[in-house]
Amino acid sequence: MTRDEHAPFLENIPAYAIGALDADETAALASHLEGCASCRTELAEYRALGESLLTALPPRQPPAALRKRLQSRLLGAQKTKRLTFNWSFSQLATGIALVVLLAMSFYSITQMRSLQLEQARLNRQIRTGQTVMSMLSYPATERLAINSESVVGSLLLDRERNIVALIVWNMPQLDETKTYQIWLINPQDERVSAGIFRPEDDRVYTTYIVFPEQSVTDFVGVGVTIEPAGGSDQPTGERVFKVDF
Amino acid sequence: MTDANESKLIERVARGDERAFLELYDRHASRVYGLTLRILGDPMLAEEVTQDTFLKLWSRARQYLAERGPFLPWLLTIARRVALDRLRLESRRPLLSDVNDPENVWHTVPDPGSTAEESRWRTLYFAVLSLHPDQRKVIELAYYQGMSQSEIAEVLNMPLGTVKTRLRAAMEKLREIWKEG
Numbered sequence: 114m115t116r117d118e119h120a121p122f123l124e125n126i127p128a129y130a131i132g133a134l135d136a137d138e139t140a141a142l143a144s145h146l147e148g149c150a151s152c153r154t155e156l157a158e159y160r161a162l163g164e165s166l167l168t169a170l171p172p173r174q175p176p177a178a179l180r181k182r183l184q185s186r187l188l189g190a191q192k193t194k195r196l197t198f199n200w201s202f203s204q205l206a207t208g209i210a211l212v213v214l215l216a217m218s219f220y221s222i223t224q225m226r227s228l229q230l231e232q233a234r235l236n237r238q239i240r241t242g243q244t245v246m247s248m249l250s251y252p253a254t255e256r257l258a259i260n261s262e263s264v265v266g267s268l269l270l271d272r273e274r275n276i277v278a279l280i281v282w283n284m285p286q287l288d289e290t291k292t293y294q295i296w297l298i299n300p301q302d303e304r305v306s307a308g309i310f311r312p313e314d315d316r317v318y319t320t321y322i323v324f325p326e327q328s329v330t331d332f333v334g335v336g337v338t339i340e341p342a343g344g345s346d347q348p349t350g351e352r353v354f355k356v357d358f
Numbered sequence: 359m360t361d362a363n364e365s366k367l368i369e370r371v372a373r374g375d376e377r378a379f380l381e382l383y384d385r386h387a388s389r390v391y392g393l394t395l396r397i398l399g400d401p402m403l404a405e406e407v408t409q410d411t412f413l414k415l416w417s418r419a420r421q422y423l424a425e426r427g428p429f430l431p432w433l434l435t436i437a438r439r440v441a442l443d444r445l446r447l448e449s450r451r452p453l454l455s456d457v458n459d460p461e462n463v464w465h466t467v468p469d470p471g472s473t474a475e476e477s478r479w480r481t482l483y484f485a486v487l488s489l490h491p492d493q494r495k496v497i498e499l500a501y502y503q504g505m506s507q508s509e510i511a512e513v514l515n516m517p518l519g520t521v522k523t524r525l526r527a528a529m530e531k532l533r534e535i536w537k538e539g
């Protein structure tokens with residue numbers, strides 16, 4: 114085989130190695146690879162690079178509770194067969210998800226898109242709710258009152274897991290050109306953006322979860338302002354509330 | 359790299375030794391959690407997926423073959439797959455502009471480490487950091503969000519050809535640095 118004949122396959126190898134090649138191109142490359150040792154060597158190198166890329170991320174310490182939970186799961190697994198049940202349950206869940214995806218592929222792209230977005234929105238709501246619930250039941254979570262002229266609510270602060278949750282009642286809906294923006298405030302009184310949000314249309318309260326990049330212990334408070342859509346680098350608009358930790 | 363001591367630990371885990379398992383956990387949990395947090399952008403989900411990954415290690419340690427390569431990448435490959443499955447299950451794919459900006463993670467400067475493995479991952483860390491942001495974004499979406507090139511093109515609203523060129527250029531550059539390191 115000449116170099117030119119390899120060329121279209123060679124250029125797809127990096128994407129293939131990290132699983133980013135689209136299905137139609139994947140089939141063609143896979144069958145070429147079967148008969149081509151030099152392309153296989155190339156692939157092996159990119160695969161190895163891909164594996165190393167996994168190790169390139171900065172490590173993050175998981176919560177101490179996870180180790181304890183794993184330990185008790187191991188004990189449980191040895192005493193009962195629960196673990197096997199859990200595995201097959203997660204396989205079942207994956208299977209169901211697959212069937213749903215297959216069924217959904219019959220929908221037009223547009224319908225699918227709006228379904229996905231709706232699904233994602235619901236998932237986010239559910240997850241947010243679950244996070245709030247779990248924080249409320251977590252002994253180390255601190256609950257601080259939000260009390261300003263316009264809104265009331267709670268701020269949940271979990272220093273160990275590095276999560277802040279806002280639950281605010283009667284947050285006024287904003288027009289399209291504006292957004293609420295959350296700021297973490299450090300001891301130097303500087304503001305670091307922690308995300309933007311809009312109230313859900315169908316609810317009287319708004320929940321928003323912040324997972325700060327930095328440790329939440331580096332901050333002394335949280336504020337929310339009204340900013341132009343898309344958010345600002347620094348607060349420019351009206352303050353809605355502020356809570357000190 | 360997998361040292362002799364670690365190979366022994368893995369063998370012990372394969373035989374159901376809980377203490378060896380916890381020792382492996384203590385060695386690598388922060389890497390697994392770092393990766394799954396990066397993929398999922400949510401501490402609770404990352405914690406669950408880290409748990410699932412280690413439970414898989416517990417049940418599959420005997421499948422690990424030391425001669426095929428080092429242990430940590432093997433473990434992280436499992437973690438990535440579990441995390442990407444979870445990502446799909448939560449159908450979080452369209453939510454790229456979520457709280458965690460992909461750019462931010464690369465601004466955590468890694469601690470200076472002493473072992474050969476640490477220096478190697480720092481090389482790659484800085485290699486990724488040295489990519490042009492446009493190239494890095496494509497790698498991020500492909501590798502940490504499990505997207506195909508045409509999905510990336512759609513999300514970034516960019517011609518497929520551009521995505522392909524960027525991904526290829528980024529991977530070639532990474533390979534160059536990686537080979538030198």
Ligand SMILES: [Zn+2]
Nearest residue numbers: 119122149152
């Ligand atoms: Zn070839």
